[in-house]
Amino acid sequence: MEKEIIKLVDIKRSFLVGNEVVKALRGVSFSVKAGEFVTIMGTSGSGKSTLLNILGCLDTPTSGEYYLDGIRTDSMSKDKRADIRNSKIGFIFQNYNLLPKTTAIENVELPLIYNPGIPARERRKKAIEALKLVGLGNRLDHKSNQMSGGQQQRVAIARALVNDPVILLADEATGNLDTRTSLEILALFQDLYKDGRTILFVTHNPEMSDFSSRTIALRDGKVISDTYNDKIKDAREELALLPGTDDGQER
Amino acid sequence: MNFANLFKIALRALNTNKFRGFLTMLGIIIGVASVITMLAIGQGSKQSIREQISEMGSNMLMIHPGSMRMGGVRQDASTMQSLKIEDYNAIVQKSEYVAAVSPSVTSSGQVIYSSNNTPTTLYGVNQDYLEIRKYKVTDGDVFSDQDIRTFAKVCLIGKTVADNLFPDGESPLGKYIRFNKTPLKIIGVLEPKGYNSMGMDQDDLLIAPYTTVQKRVLAINYLQGIYASAVNEELSPKAVEEIEEILRFNHKIKEDGEDNFEVRSQEELTSMMTSTTDLMTLLLSCIAGISLLVGGIGIMNIMYVSVTERTREIGLRMSIGAKGKDILIQFLIEAVLLSFVGGIIGILLGVSVTFVVKFVAGWPVLIQPWSVLLSFAVCTLTGIFFGWYPARKAASLDPIEAIRYE
Numbered sequence: 290m291e292k293e294i295i296k297l298v299d300i301k302r303s304f305l306v307g308n309e310v311v312k313a314l315r316g317v318s319f320s321v322k323a324g325e326f327v328t329i330m331g332t333s334g335s336g337k338s339t340l341l342n343i344l345g346c347l348d349t350p351t352s353g354e355y356y357l358d359g360i361r362t363d364s365m366s367k368d369k370r371a372d373i374r375n376s377k378i379g380f381i382f383q384n385y386n387l388l389p390k391t392t393a394i395e396n397v398e399l400p401l402i403y404n405p406g407i408p409a410r411e412r413r414k415k416a417i418e419a420l421k422l423v424g425l426g427n428r429l430d431h432k433s434n435q436m437s438g439g440q441q442q443r444v445a446i447a448r449a450l451v452n453d454p455v456i457l458l459a460d461e462a463t464g465n466l467d468t469r470t471s472l473e474i475l476a477l478f479q480d481l482y483k484d485g486r487t488i489l490f491v492t493h494n495p496e497m498s499d500f501s502s503r504t505i506a507l508r509d510g511k512v513i514s515d516t517y518n519d520k521i522k523d524a525r526e527e528l529a530l531l532p533g534t535d536d537g538q539e540r
Numbered sequence: 541m542n543f544a545n546l547f548k549i550a551l552r553a554l555n556t557n558k559f560r561g562f563l564t565m566l567g568i569i570i571g572v573a574s575v576i577t578m579l580a581i582g583q584g585s586k587q588s589i590r591e592q593i594s595e596m597g598s599n600m601l602m603i604h605p606g607s608m609r610m611g612g613v614r615q616d617a618s619t620m621q622s623l624k625i626e627d628y629n630a631i632v633q634k635s636e637y638v639a640a641v642s643p644s645v646t647s648s649g650q651v652i653y654s655s656n657n658t659p660t661t662l663y664g665v666n667q668d669y670l671e672i673r674k675y676k677v678t679d680g681d682v683f684s685d686q687d688i689r690t691f692a693k694v695c696l697i698g699k700t701v702a703d704n705l706f707p708d709g710e711s712p713l714g715k716y717i718r719f720n721k722t723p724l725k726i727i728g729v730l731e732p733k734g735y736n737s738m739g740m741d742q743d744d745l746l747i748a749p750y751t752t753v754q755k756r757v758l759a760i761n762y763l764q765g766i767y768a769s770a771v772n773e774e775l776s777p778k779a780v781e782e783i784e785e786i787l788r789f790n791h792k793i794k795e796d797g798e799d800n801f802e803v804r805s806q807e808e809l810t811s812m813m814t815s816t817t818d819l820m821t822l823l824l825s826c827i828a829g830i831s832l833l834v835g836g837i838g839i840m841n842i843m844y845v846s847v848t849e850r851t852r853e854i855g856l857r858m859s860i861g862a863k864g865k866d867i868l869i870q871f872l873i874e875a876v877l878l879s880f881v882g883g884i885i886g887i888l889l890g891v892s893v894t895f896v897v898k899f900v901a902g903w904p905v906l907i908q909p910w911s912v913l914l915s916f917a918v919c920t921l922t923g924i925f926f927g928w929y930p931a932r933k934a935a936s937l938d939p940i941e942a943i944r945y946e
Contacts, residue, residue: 347859347940368863375861386856386943390556400860402545448860 300353315510331507379449383461387433419447439470476524550873565882567835572886574828582821584905637779642669649720658704664753680728836922843930855942868935875927
């Protein structure tokens with residue numbers, strides 16, 4: 290039996306907007322086992338961003354319990370949550386969020402800088418390893434503004450991987466990319482999935498669920514469906530089906 | 541989180557905005573440079589006044605008979621005969637803080653050589669007087685102890701008197717002149733000293749043994765004054781106390797009795813003369829300090845802009861594990877670096893400007909280490925003070941909102 294990486298028990302989250310209480314999450318419970326590739330799907334307003342913030346320990350629920358890698362985090366202090374984010378979670382954002390005018394290595398090193406246990410030399414080594422893993426071994430010293438969107442997202446994935454987190458949280462990670470590049474990034478996620486990584490992919494795009502092993506759909510702050518997918522589409526095969534394959538930039 | 545890493549991060553952030561960083565620093569640079577220059581000019585003119593005063597005689601102490609009441613009427617101090625040669629001897633024997641002492645009697649009058657004559661003052665003193673007043677003999681010699689004992693009719697002549705009596709440029713040495721009918725042989729010529737800071741011609745004088753002036757010119761046996769010099773400037777107040785004690789003892793003045801003499805040091809004169817420059821220095825430094833303050837506000841402004849501009853970066857850093865404290869320190873380091881580097885450049889600029897002022901305008905300047913340290917410390921504190929609020933703003937950002945900030 291695989292380890293439960295994430296366990297949510299009746300998570301509720303409400304916000305006070307003016308005088309009105311907005312219930313963004315109305316009792317969400319599910320767990321994710323190690324090695325799963327889960328798509329969390331929902332339209333805007335479904336509460337998926339709120340859920341992502343709680344999963345990423347950026348926010349705490351109004352009520353409910355959240356266990357990450359066996360540690361209860363819903364009542365942790367700010368600084369403790371920062372440590373958890375640093376050591377257990379790898380974030381991947383829609384708009385990459387790389388530091389401008391900064392090389393790929395330096396961007397990837399960033400999470401390690403906030404981990405005092407890792408000396409500078411090891412930082413660099415780990416960063417290079419992570420960049421090689423995402424296929425950017427030849428662009429170590431390229432600055433973020435000299436790279437394409439797909440490459441920037443790869444750097445961001447390398448940055449998420451560098452601390453060897455228990456879970457990768459991707460927030461619309463392909464939202465800013467064209468079809469081809471999206472598929473390339475998805476292929477990379479599938480590679481990571483095959484390596485045994487646990488991935489949570491938050492999206493509004495229903496097509497994405499075909500590429501993952503499980504789909505949790507949200508609506509109005511509640512889980513409306515939770516389905517396992519045994520016929521996972523291979524992103525690389527899809528890529529090959531695209532017309533004009535040989536005018537691509539890389540791979 | 542270690543400090544070196546945060547330092548690197550801050551350095552890199554500044555590096556990406558070099559020109560803006562420089563403009564921000566400019567405020568600090570100008571502030572520090574002007575503080576240093578103003579203080580250097582202020583201290584310089586103070587120093588030069590001090591030097592001028594000490595040229596009149598370093599650490600000089602003047603002892604005069606004090607005015608006294610006689611039958612309820614306060615008498616003119618110069619008529620008092622309370623200072624005696626015994627007082628001089630007592631000071632010579634007992635004092636520890638006094639380096640040189642000379643009795644003093646003076647007489648004004650007309651001095652005549654052949655067909656030339658000129659009014660001047662004859663100072664009756666001993667050899668120490670030359671040391672106290674910083675006079676040097678260029679030609680000839682100072683009179684001897686023997687001359688003092690024998691009331692010898694010899695004198696030293698100042699440049700102004702010599703020029704007036706010997707307009708053709710012949711050597712005054714060995715010539716006999718007459719001062720109020722007393723013939724005196726010139727045995728030495730004094731090195732010119734020029735005018736003092738109060739506009740008195742310091743070369744318009746004759747110097748003779750005090751015994752000669754007492755017996756042969758004035759026919760008195762008391763002293764009109766005693767000149768002394770303290771071992772050094774710092775000990776000058778102690779020397780004053782000491783002399784007062786000796787004289788009170790000598791004059792048998794009771795503990796609550798009024799002194800019948802007066803001891804004055806150059807200190808009073810110095811503080812009087814430098815009080816104006818002190819005030820000017822203070823005013824100029826205040827203005828310079830205000831420009832430092834404005835520079836600090838510039839830093840604060842640019843740090844606020846920087847925090848807003850980099851909201852996404854802050855959000856990202858937080859989402860990958862930076863704590864509020866890390867962000868706070870990062871931005872604080874940036875602000876302090878701006879003011880620190882600005883401070884260093886400001887010091888270099890200030891010192892250069894000071895030297896320009898010295899060599900081009902010819903003003904006296906003096907850069908004191910404490911003024912450099914002070915302005916440096918102030919500008920670093922400025923950085924911390926004005927960097928604190930923007931840094932705290934950055935640290936208190938909500939990562940959820942910051943990361944999606946457009």
